Amino acid sequence: MTTETKSGGFLETVKTVVYALLIAGVIRTLFFQPFWIPSGSMKDTLLIGDFLFVNKMAYGYSYASCPSIYIPNFGIDIDAEDVCGMFDGDNTRLFGSEPERGDVVVFRHPVTGRDFIKRLIGLPGDKVQVREGLVYINDVPVEVTPDGTFEETAAPQGPHALRPRCANGPVGDGGVCIKQKFVETLPNGVSHSILNIGTQGSDNTPVYEVPEGHYFFMGDNRDNSSDSRVPTIANGVGFVPFENLVGRADRVMFSSAGSSMLFFWTWRGDRFFKAIQ
Template sequence: MADKEKPGNAFVETVKTIVYALLIAGIFRTLFFQPFWIPSGSMKETLLIGDFLFVNKMAYGYSYASCPSLMLPNIGIEVDAEDVCGFFDGDNTRLIGGEPERGDVVVFRHPVSGRDYIKRLIGLPGDTVQVKQGVIHINGDPVKLEQDGTFEEEMTAQGPQRLRPRCENGPLGEGGTCIKSRKIETLPNGVSYPVLNIGNQQSDNTGLYTVPAGHYFFMGDNRDNSADSRLAQQVGGVGFVPYENLIGRADRIMFSSAGRSMLFFWTWRGDRFFKAVE
């Protein structure tokens, strides 16, 4: 008759299994794909609050920003990528570096706060970028814009943060139809995507930006509801983003939920499962 496994040995084996699983998950997340939940509406309608995607880290190579952060301030856990891999920081280079393309939807580290942001790449190093009456001008030339109807959504709290949308058709009561003007924007390299408008505001007319070497200029597709490169880092924007701060490219939505929790299956958006990010 075989000897029974001792309780102490079983516990040690369980701990080892958990440690190995965490190590494998950490390596996978660091080198290949990082999960990312969309927390806000700055990239509507390309990305909606509650979309879940994996960020392709292989697209641009690796830097200190490739190390995962673990931010759980409610329980006192705040492990930043710079705490783990900060020794790679400082030279604005990458290992096995790949160049991002204009129009890519990119996750990057905010140059000051270190928080992860997701925006669309508009300006490359050396470009001049200016917004005039809501139209982007790149190197002096306006990008192509075509009217494309409206984007509509329900006026209700969205996602775990219970954010409510801003609407072009004014303040609405609960359950009303929130409307934004929709246009198709086409960049000089032919990349096209929808952009939304809420109204005329200061960010629709900017100064002339010249993107420094080794940096990039980003904007959200929901133009009037995005803190992006149009605002300096010190006033709530992201300014110019260094090459080394890029984390990866958003390629595909894996899952989407319109509710407070992914467990609320009745709020799942089945039509967005495995949808390509364009």
């Protein structure tokens, strides 16, 4: 084999890798973005270790559609604003489509820029308030019906070894952690599961008037979620601008209960390709 042949083969390999990366980048930027669920704020709709693809076509495109790459162990922190920041600031979207109340949405935190996933509760112009744990939208309480309990093992969960909070008090490793479960039905008829742990400050809030071009989000695990009930000045999420929406989460593709997806014995086969309600 000649040196010229070896050189040509190497260049073809490099070109193939570059083309593959470009195609993957276009797909991630315009169509779908992978997302791992890192915390329990959306239980039991989404569990720690669920893996899904976010549909970026659902709401059109903004600067937030550019992918962020954050791998702290390798010192990699490339933010969408670093690449597409020139499109930030006007709170508009290309081919924009309004989200619907009840959508499960991935969005960029208004201050930190990190990706969050929550449920859309309040639309522009709405007045949202929580009273004794019940959500009121424009002074009308949402419909809530008891749905038994949600049970899980009291043990560290996921790569960050997060421990679940339990309604039945502190539970030792291996014990049964219980939360009250309800079905909440929003004004547009969307029904979904929510969890309750106990009485706490976020069960009673002021009235939030959602500004035009912004949205109000809450986690389904209501007592274990940093969301729009807490303003950004208090390290919460606050109102989220339209341009900060990344996309809609429609389906869980894969799920693992362990600290690594490689631990096949921790895979949750019953959650593969599960539709998100």
